[in-house]
Amino acid sequence: MSGEGWPNPALEADIPALPCPPNVIEWLEKLPPQILEIASTIAQEGGGIWIVGGAVRDVCLGIDVHDIDFAVSLKPEHMMNIFPNSLPTGIDYGTVSLRGDGVFYEATTLRTESAYEDGRRPEQVSWGVSLSEDLERRDFTINAMAIDIARKVMHDPHHGLQDMEKGMLRAVGQAYRRIAEDGLRILRAYRFLDRGQAGVWKFDSELSEALRQNSHMLKAVTHERIWMEWLKILSGKNMAKVVEKMAHDGVLDCFLPGEWSAQHLRLASLDHHYIYEFDGLTRFSVLLAECSSIEVEEALLALKLSNKERTYILQLHGRFGTLPQETLASMRVFRAVLAERAEQHLKLEIILRSRGISPAGGSGSEKADDVYGLLETFEALAPLKSGHASLIDGHWLMERTGMAKGKALGRLKTWLHRLQIERDLADSDEVEAVLCALHWTEENHLDWPKLQYPD
Numbered sequence: 001m002s003g004e005g006w007p008n009p010a011l012e013a014d015i016p017a018l019p020c021p022p023n024v025i026e027w028l029e030k031l032p033p034q035i036l037e038i039a040s041t042i043a044q045e046g047g048g049i050w051i052v053g054g055a056v057r058d059v060c061l062g063i064d065v066h067d068i069d070f071a072v073s074l075k076p077e078h079m080m081n082i083f084p085n086s087l088p089t090g091i092d093y094g095t096v097s098l099r100g101d102g103v104f105y106e107a108t109t110l111r112t113e114s115a116y117e118d119g120r121r122p123e124q125v126s127w128g129v130s131l132s133e134d135l136e137r138r139d140f141t142i143n144a145m146a147i148d149i150a151r152k153v154m155h156d157p158h159h160g161l162q163d164m165e166k167g168m169l170r171a172v173g174q175a176y177r178r179i180a181e182d183g184l185r186i187l188r189a190y191r192f193l194d195r196g197q198a199g200v201w202k203f204d205s206e207l208s209e210a211l212r213q214n215s216h217m218l219k220a221v222t223h224e225r226i227w228m229e230w231l232k233i234l235s236g237k238n239m240a241k242v243v244e245k246m247a248h249d250g251v252l253d254c255f256l257p258g259e260w261s262a263q264h265l266r267l268a269s270l271d272h273h274y275i276y277e278f279d280g281l282t283r284f285s286v287l288l289a290e291c292s293s294i295e296v297e298e299a300l301l302a303l304k305l306s307n308k309e310r311t312y313i314l315q316l317h318g319r320f321g322t323l324p325q326e327t328l329a330s331m332r333v334f335r336a337v338l339a340e341r342a343e344q345h346l347k348l349e350i351i352l353r354s355r356g357i358s359p360a361g362g363s364g365s366e367k368a369d370d371v372y373g374l375l376e377t378f379e380a381l382a383p384l385k386s387g388h389a390s391l392i393d394g395h396w397l398m399e400r401t402g403m404a405k406g407k408a409l410g411r412l413k414t415w416l417h418r419l420q421i422e423r424d425l426a427d428s429d430e431v432e433a434v435l436c437a438l439h440w441t442e443e444n445h446l447d448w449p450k451l452q453y454p455d
C-alpha cells in the first residue's frame with residue numbers, strides 16, 4: 001500500500017471511489033515529494049485533499065501534465081495558517097497558492113456556488129466539505145474527476161472516463177443551464193475538442209444544442225478571459241478544424257469582426273501544414289488577413305491584447321499580399337529587414353495564396369507555386385560577406401561628403417546601407433566607390449531609397 005514517505009490517508013470523499021488506471025498509478029508514484037508533504041500536512045489537520053481539474057484529465061488521457069491543482073476541505077484561512085509560505089492568490093474564491101520546488105500549486109477550498117446572475121461569476125460562494133458538490137460545479141465531465149493521492153483511487157461521479165473513451169465532451173448536469181451560467185464555457189468547450197495527436201472530439205448532442213442556443217452569452221464575458229481561451233484554441237494542434245466548427249456554429253461572429261458563419265468551409269482550408277509551424281498569435285493574423293487594418297486594430301483593442309501582441313499581428317497583417325522580387329538585391333534587402341521573420345512571411349504567403357485568401361492590402365498576382373520558388377531562392381541565399389550592419393557611420397560620411405549632421409545625412413547613410421546589402425559589399429572602400437558613383441543632391445533626400453520591406 002503506502003510506500004515510504006507516502007502520506008496517511010486524508011479525509012475520505014463523500015462519493016464512491018474506483019481504482020486508478022495503471023498509467024495514473026505510475027504517475028502518482030512519481031509525484032514530487034513536496035506534494036506528498038502537502039497531503040500529509042492536510043491529513044494531520046483532519047482535512048481532505050484531492051488532485052482535480054486539468055491534471056486528472058490530462059494524466060488519464062496520457063498527455064503531459066503542466067500544472068497540478070488541488071481541492072481541499074480546509075478553509076482558506078486554515079490553509080494560510082498551516083502553510084505560512086503560501087500566497088492568497090484568489091482568496092475570495094478559496095484559492096491559495098502553495099509553494100513547491102520552484103512551482104506553485106493552487107489549492108482551492110471545496111465550495112458550492114449559488115446562481116450565476118451575470119453569466120460570468122457566481123453571486124455567492126460558500127465553503128463546503130463535499131467533494132461531490134465541488135465536482136458538480138465544474139464544467140465538463142472530463143474536468144470533474146478527482147484523485148485521492150494517499151489512497152490512490154479516483155472519483156469520477158459524472159463518468160468522465162467513459163466520455164474520454166468515446167471522444168466526447170459532455171457538460172456536468174444540464175448542458176443548457178451550465179452554458180448559460182458562464183459564457184466562457186462556450187470557448188472552453190471548443191478548446192477541449194482539440195485533443196492534439198488524438199484528433200478532434202465531438203460534443204454530445206445536448207451540449208452541442210446548448211452551445212448553439214447560447215452563443216450570445218459570450219458577449220457577457222470579459223474580453224481578457226475571451227482572449228486567453230481564444231489564444232489557447234488557436235495554439236491547438238487541430239486548430240483549423242476547431243475554428244471551422246466555431247465559424248459554422250456562429251461562435252466566431254460573437255467576438256471577431258466580419259461574418260464567419262458563411263465562410264466556414266474556407267476556414268477549414270487553413271489546414272495547411274505550414275500553419276502548424278507557427279504560434280497562435282501568428283495563426284490569428286492569418287485568420288484576419290481579409291479584414292482591413294482598421295478592423296484588425298479595433299478587434300485587437302477590443303479583445304485587450306497587450307501592446308506587444310497587437311503590434312506583432314498588425315505588422316504581419318501589414319505585410320500580407322507583398323513579396324520581394326526574385327532578384328538577389330531584392331531578396332537580400334527582404335532578409336536584412338525581416339530577419340527571422342522573412343522565411344515566416346513567405347510561408348504565410350504560401351498559405352494565403354494556396355487557400356485563395358486575398359489580403360486586404362495585397363496587390364500581387366503570384367500564385368502559391370511562385371512563392372514556393374521564392375522560398376527556395378531565399379533558402380539558398382548565401383550569407384552577406386560582411387553581415388547586415390552598416391559598414392560606415394555618420395562621421396565617415398561627413399568626412400567624405402562635407403554634409404552636416406541632419407536628416408539628409410541620415411538618409412544618405414541609409415541609402416548606402418541599402419546598396420551595401422543589395423550588392424553584398426565587403427568593406428568601406430567598396431562603399432566609398434559606390435558613394436562616388438552616386439548622384440545625390442541634398443534637396444532630393446526625401447526621395448532616396450530606404451532600407452525597408454515592403455518598399
Ligand code: ATP
Pocket residue numbers: 052053054055069137138139140143144182184185188
Ligand atoms: P488547463 O489545462 O488549461 O489548465 P484546466 O481544465 O485545468 O485546463 P483551469 O482554468 O486550470 O483549466 O481550471 C481548473 C478546473 O476548474 C477545470 O478543470 C474545471 O474543473 C474548473 N473550471 C475552470 N473554469 C471553469 C468554468 N468556467 N466553469 C466551470 N468549471 C471551471
Ligand code: MG
Pocket residue numbers: 053054055067069
Ligand atoms: Mg489547470
